[in-house]
Amino acid sequence: MTATWRATVLTLFPEMFPGPLGVSLAGKALASGLWALEARDIRDSATDRHRSVDDTPAGGGPGMVLRADVLAAAIDAAELASLAPKGRPRLLMSPRGRPLAQSAVMQLAAGPGPLIVCGRFEGIDQRVIEARGLEEVSIGDYVLSGGEIAAMALIDACVRLLPGVMGKPESGTDESFSDGLLEYPQYTRPQAFEGRQIPEILTSGDHARIAAWRQAEAEALTRQRRPDLWALKASQKPPKNTTKG
Numbered sequence: 001m002t003a004t005w006r007a008t009v010l011t012l013f014p015e016m017f018p019g020p021l022g023v024s025l026a027g028k029a030l031a032s033g034l035w036a037l038e039a040r041d042i043r044d045s046a047t048d049r050h051r052s053v054d055d056t057p058a059g060g061g062p063g064m065v066l067r068a069d070v071l072a073a074a075i076d077a078a079e080l081a082s083l084a085p086k087g088r089p090r091l092l093m094s095p096r097g098r099p100l101a102q103s104a105v106m107q108l109a110a111g112p113g114p115l116i117v118c119g120r121f122e123g124i125d126q127r128v129i130e131a132r133g134l135e136e137v138s139i140g141d142y143v144l145s146g147g148e149i150a151a152m153a154l155i156d157a158c159v160r161l162l163p164g165v166m167g168k169p170e171s172g173t174d175e176s177f178s179d180g181l182l183e184y185p186q187y188t189r190p191q192a193f194e195g196r197q198i199p200e201i202l203t204s205g206d207h208a209r210i211a212a213w214r215q216a217e218a219e220a221l222t223r224q225r226r227p228d229l230w231a232l233k234a235s236q237k238p239p240k241n242t243t244k245g
């Protein structure tokens with residue numbers, strides 16, 4: 001049996017966890033041991049009388065910066081204490097990071113689970129990023145007040161892909177981004193809603209035509225809303241007239 005997928009989060013606010021990760025799909029899976037969560041207080045690694053974790057930025061400017069020595073000690077202590085195997089990914093939630101995408105989520109979900117550092121204030125001392133090899137990950141081009149909500153987004157996206165968490169395994173592969181397309185529109189009962197009908201083809205029972213309709217809708221939506229994804233997909237298409245073998 002493989003070890004449980006485990007997320008270790010370093011934060012100044014461990015009481016924020018599991019938070020939203022404790023309900024619904026992720027919460028049930030957490031309770032039943034399909035994954036594990038360790039939220040550790042960075043402040044436990046402070047060494048001075050005031051348990052201080054931050055200081056003013058070198059060179060001046062507003063706000064405070066998380067200290068390299070305190071954070072490095074917190075990372076080292078977390079790795080010593082964790083049941084996770086050595087050498088797992090070490091991430092730093094950061095607006096400067098590589099934008100999180102489903103492909104990276106799938107890779108993270110397939111591994112042992114990451115150690116995640118959550119920044120606060122103006123961010124963290126550059127030297128600990130280098131010294132501990134932290135990989136910076138962003139959840140979008142906007143600035144949050146801390147890394148915790150970003151870490152939760154990342155963990156949630158991973159957990160729903162873990163074996164046994166979602167009802168049907170294909171729910172993880174047949175959805176937005178998994179094939180480079182946005183998802184086709186979904187419908188459910190009632191048949192008529194404020195005069196709008198479910199597209200007839202979906203109630204036809206003809207699975208081949210339904211699949212073709214969904215593919216066409218997904219392509220049209222992606223072309224319209226995300227020309228960037230569409231261009232990427234087009235550039236990755238294998239040349240015509242070749243057969244797999």
Ligand code: SAH
Nearest residue numbers: 093094119122123138139143144146147150
């Ligand atoms: N001064 C920094 C922002 C600090 S925001 C800058 O301009 O880059 C405080 C913390 O919130 C960051 O250290 C990071 O951990 C988290 N954070 C903010 N926005 C984020 C985003 N888009 N993605 C991931 N983490 C983010």
